[in-house]
Amino acid sequence: MALSTDDKKKIIAQFATVQGDTGSPEVQIALLTHKIMALTAHLKDHAHDNNSRRGLLSMLAKRRRLIYFLEKMDKKRAKEILKKIDLKN
Numbered sequence: 001m002a003l004s005t006d007d008k009k010k011i012i013a014q015f016a017t018v019q020g021d022t023g024s025p026e027v028q029i030a031l032l033t034h035k036i037m038a039l040t041a042h043l044k045d046h047a048h049d050n051n052s053r054r055g056l057l058s059m060l061a062k063r064r065r066l067i068y069f070l071e072k073m074d075k076k077r078a079k080e081i082l083k084k085i086d087l088k089n
Helices: 005-015 025-045 050-073 075-084
Strands: none
Touching: 005 025, 025 050, 025 075, 050 075
């Protein structure tokens, strides 16, 4: 379920706040969202894959914590990233 290098570079370029940014909350949230979408599609075909389901729940929790952190730092940035990745708050 790892991201290809090209996909990762595209996501980083799209959500980076400054040139060379790979660790901002926006980039991390976007990368996790892409992984979550891929894993959700996998679980639709393989409903009994409980190990992947556990990983999915872990990713969801991490993304939620990052969103809370970003909301605490800057609500405007948090709303922008939620709008870009089509998540409701």
